[in-house]
Amino acid sequence: MHIGLIGLGRMGGNMRDRIRNAGHEVTGYDQNQEISDVEGVADLVAALPEAQRIVWVMVPAGEITDSVVTQVAAQMHSGDIIIDGGNSKFSDDTRRAADLAERGIGYVDAGVSGGVWGRENGYGLMVGGPDDTIATLMPIFDALRPEGPAEEGFVHAGPVGAGHYAKMVHNGIEYGVMQAYAEGYEILAARDDLIDDVGAIFTAWQRGTVVRSWLLELLVKALNEDPDLDEIRGFVADSGEGRWTVQEAVERAVPAPVISAALFARFDSRQEDSPAMKAVAALRQQFGGHATKAAADG
Amino acid sequence: MHIGLIGLGRMGGNMRDRIRNAGHEVTGYDQNQEISDVEGVADLVAALPEAQRIVWVMVPAGEITDSVVTQVAAQMHSGDIIIDGGNSKFSDDTRRAADLAERGIGYVDAGVSGGVWGRENGYGLMVGGPDDTIATLMPIFDALRPEGPAEEGFVHAGPVGAGHYAKMVHNGIEYGVMQAYAEGYEILAARDDLIDDVGAIFTAWQRGTVVRSWLLELLVKALNEDPDLDEIRGFVADSGEGRWTVQEAVERAVPAPVISAALFARFDSRQEDSPAMKAVAALRQQFGGHATKAAADG
């Protein structure tokens, strides 16, 4: 099979390698010409088999994806297929699929998990779209997914949007799981009078325990490299997916206290100073005459 | 009536004034001799009516209270009464009362709310102890509590410990209520593209709305003095009572998501950097190759 792949960053670049290693042909395009196989989107589409062009778009979510999809579609004809493998919002998929369907172009949304380890381990895939389009793409999905039973690393989650919806929830869970380990880390680290070596405890949780997981193994790796995490600041970005998970939970009246707490902890981590806590400090000063820290105290 | 009062800080000093204004006699002691009426605890007890000495202890919670109570009791005889009006843990009251009872000394725990405004407005009082001891002390409680129906500013909550228990829960609620306003403040302030003047909105909530309250009025006052809270840092201390409220809720299997969230927000506000968020940042770096902020970036 021969597909086009747009976006050759940390994710896309590794995916190109993995698909090629499986024996398929990939023409890749990236704004960075040093890693790009072609000069532009038009060249990329032109390089693909005329009968049915398949282009996997692997760029950051949001307006960029829309713009790239539009550019690609402009070069396509009826029967071609676009896969959005980025972290798009599931509701954007429905809109895009409808737009493309008017011109006979197929659309599949693919949630891709695994990070930089996917090249070696394979990527967990959650896809949404029509059965026949998915069937056409199965050789590529098989190339990307991990070794082992297909259903343990790939799922056709439902119609268009279902793939990104499943990925969104995956990431929401991921936020919660990471925060759970992180809180445990801090509680252990707070007791250096009792606990000899926090890293040794996480290390020992890798076998036999209830909390063993891949994320735990990564935390062990991080603690081996920097035992007290001295080299890193507690500043954590968030992509849209955690936010959408909470917003969707709210929309559906699903209680999501853990995922939202994990999200809010990230928001907190990025604030120089918290307007809310300024308000609380101001209140305490008003009723209790409690001393506050002046902004000038830094 | 003539009582002794130990601790003449922001709370105790004002209470002395209010009790005196009600026509009672107060002998006050404080480590700070400039505001103290006597030189020491022994002098204070000696200055009180021999028949029944009543001493109100108004010092910070914890070991200090125990030490002062012990000093006072050493000067007392059977039939005398000690009131602990500080923010002691309710379980400490039971122990203290039992110790003093062996010597015939009465003990009452009093939760006192109202902050620096109590001198003028009166103090909300929640007390615990035996009926007859409380009855003896009513003139003092009546002097301290606000004008109006007694039951709207004073409660005999139960046996020894019940006063501080009620005050503990009061403060737990206070944390939650303050945080609710504070989050609302931050959400409004985040939309300066839409909301002209956040302070004007809080000002307008003082009459007619569901959220009107004394704390709201204090926040209006604070925003009038410093509209963007530029002069204050979002650094918020916590006394023991919010912590005890959460620990007691956990002990009794009572869900307390709001009070605990308010408490944790205070903990957060005091951290230079969060060990938990370092762990989350480290994890993201491990699986995603996401850039982190180095500690050196400050």
Place this chain on the structure above:
Amino acid sequence: MHIGLIGLGRMGGNMRDRIRNAGHEVTGYDQNQEISDVEGVADLVAALPEAQRIVWVMVPAGEITDSVVTQVAAQMHSGDIIIDGGNSKFSDDTRRAADLAERGIGYVDAGVSGGVWGRENGYGLMVGGPDDTIATLMPIFDALRPEGPAEEGFVHAGPVGAGHYAKMVHNGIEYGVMQAYAEGYEILAARDDLIDDVGAIFTAWQRGTVVRSWLLELLVKALNEDPDLDEIRGFVADSGEGRWTVQEAVERAVPAPVISAALFARFDSRQEDSPAMKAVAALRQQFGGHATKAAADG
């Protein structure tokens, strides 16, 4: 002044009374003909002064409001004004105002707080719209708002949408404040071995304490009527505004742990059984052989 008012339920009916009591004329319409002054929307608009018709729409949020606004506008000409006093989402206001502006019809969004007590106490008002339109409507706002300084019960919060935005945040805060009291109530009630009478404690918090508020007074009223809340189930609906507050906080990266916890508690309260907790129970059974409750156990 003479205005039209559509929707004469718990809120609208009382508002009609209050505006009339202030000396204005109100023509009211409601689907329920028994309380309606006219037979239909067309009759209502026809009954208003030809020069400038002003109609206050006071119906539940969502599609109903859009439909009523459309019906009213169909009867209007350039220079007329529609006020949406319901709990619409602020983003709907912008859309509606733009639609109406094409035909020269003015639009103001008004958040109205105070519940069934507003008739007597006045309503807290937060409005959004152009200065001149607001100026035109001031006599009505003055009739509705509480006695006292205007700025303590009324705010022109900003352009169209700002009124409902402020009301949305008001309700988000309200959720948090209510939940804080509620958690305190449950913690006190859990200790009937120590606390004689929970209602007496809330009663005593009405004067002098830091947590005194109008909501506290309402809780005292409720506990007087039903001391153990035996007659009421812990089942709590939510209108859209709490949800929008959380979704907006998430959109703006504002941590809102307390408001979201209060919202989730309401979601929880309405679940017969929680799918999430089924999953947790299933997990415990898998790893620990812990007994679970069969669904059949009821």
Place this chain on the structure above:
Amino acid sequence: MHIGLIGLGRMGGNMRDRIRNAGHEVTGYDQNQEISDVEGVADLVAALPEAQRIVWVMVPAGEITDSVVTQVAAQMHSGDIIIDGGNSKFSDDTRRAADLAERGIGYVDAGVSGGVWGRENGYGLMVGGPDDTIATLMPIFDALRPEGPAEEGFVHAGPVGAGHYAKMVHNGIEYGVMQAYAEGYEILAARDDLIDDVGAIFTAWQRGTVVRSWLLELLVKALNEDPDLDEIRGFVADSGEGRWTVQEAVERAVPAPVISAALFARFDSRQEDSPAMKAVAALRQQFGGHATKAAADG
């Protein structure tokens, strides 16, 4: 080696098997004579090598453990060792170790994770105590821990108490991780209009994804057995360890929003009706005239 083992339930019984399978001798005692090797505690101690008796106590936490430890110690002499492998609170360990030390009896606290799968997979072990005592016990620990590098399934976490402390935090993390998956499950299940088969999505997360873990595998197993979890109620017990984790976090001023949210969700799951939500419903009725559900409505 030959040790005694008291408590042959789901954990102890399997541990006896695993230790025996490793070639050691185990004399087990349980109140249930059918599975017990001896008739009483005295018989058990008498059956052990006179030189140094080693008894592993594997009973539920709390008073029972204290009572059993006391019974065992009464039969012991200086140089013998007791291991508490149950879920005791870490602060109890310090007290017990001090009591036993007076008589020369060694004490080790062991946190044991792995549930019913430990017999086959081995148990994750976290132990606290003096180096030489731990060294003596290593053959038993090696028998119990999983195959693979010792440090990945066993840790000497620190002095007495450190083992149970590490296990406490392990369980706190476990609560958070389980709740994260559970919330994700509920969000997916709420969208049966989009998501074809929630179980298939969890199944597909087992390979390649960031959230893969042993708990995820168990959830897949549970969903295979009962795809909509129809046979199970959302009623979840909690042992002491989640509570202690939150209480300890509060004690140490460590924010623990996720672990506490997970704990509170369990508390919620066991309430027939929530006193807090009754209070919220009562408040809404008071200010809004909102209909409530009467308790009689069931």
